[in-house]
Amino acid sequence: MGLISIFIPVYRESDMLEDLLEDLLEDPYEDKEIFVIIDEPSLKSLRLIEKFGGNVNFVLNGERRGKAKVLNDTVEDSSGDILLFLDADVAIDRESGDFLKKVSDSLEKADIVEIKKGVVRDSILARIVSYDYLGFSSTNWFFSRFLGKCLGFNGAAFAIRREAFNSLGGFRRTICEDLDMGLRSFLKDLKFKFLVDANVYTKAPSSWREWFKQRKRWGIGAALWLKENYRSLLGIVREYPKILLSLLLLFPSLPTAMSILIIPEDIYVKIAYILFFILSTRASILLPPTAFASTTLSIIKNMLMTVSSLLAYLSLFYILAQKMNFPFNPLEFTFYYLIYSPLWLITVAASIARLLLKPEWINIDWKV
Structure with a gap:
């Protein structure tokens, strides 16, 4: 379908970033460009520049500018018709094969594609969190199958057509930018697809303390999203009452x-x-x-x-x-x-x- 621009935002560093970049560079899909945007980079992140600098575009910020801001700015400097956003703590499932081609093909009949996410099951907590992601994935598969639109998606791995991204005005500076973009795409009647054939794995919080910290942020982000958009959401529920089943x-x-x-x-x-x-x-x-x-x-x-x-x-x-x-x-x-x-x-x-x-x-x- 054309050039894929890949964006990976990082705060300081990520233990999974090196493997992610290697997988993306080894992917047989040739028409691609990769941007890694790092706020307050650590020495570990700076060493990756020495290794990948010739094949990856690194953007370094000495201060914490925020995910939405840096992604919007970097999209303006990119050239792809497809914009693929990946968190720095995800790993591509190598067994699925042709990851980027599957993403590209899926956007031939959709404006936004969410990629299925599993959890690296390396702890008891991670094994429990994986059922959360089963619920998330099943919910958006439901939206994709029966509505062709979504109210929100998990932004750890998704792709969007450039014209769709521009029509939405990019990311808004809010805590849950993926929930926000999902709802705005629903209101604009953009076509949504949940991609089951490609898969990434995300890292679960390392402890219950980190889990509470993460879920506190998600909970507050969801609360702000509900407060700001409750009128739109009530209208959507009246028109599509079966949406409530997703809860x-x-x-x-x-x-x-x-x-x-x-x-x-x-x-x-x-x-x-x-x-x-x-x-x-x-x-x-x-x-x-x-x-x-x-x-x-x-x-x-x-x-x-x-x-x-x-x-x-x-x-x-x-x-x-x-x-x-x-x-x-x-x-x-x-x-x-x-x-x-x-x-x-x-x-x-x-x-x-x-x-x-x-x-x-x-x-x-x-x-x-």
């Missing part, structure tokens, strides 16, 4: 949480409790069963709802994993569903509440 893949713990908070206790549980309460006024021996009924019956009900929901989601994600070629382990998924997913849901909910109630509390280490 079930992004936040698997949502149905259980909503049912516990909203659905009233079963009428039979209430009748049993009232009966015990009345009888206990006449026979004190029934006081312990009454206390038991007031607490344990509710707990049992919630446990049954949780277990049934877990089994349903386990089956659904197993099917999706087979289709999307993701690894799947029932024990890992159980931890993901019962512990990880509620933490992620609470993080987003807390970010929205913080933004609405105390926006001055928002403080994250991120340059937009």
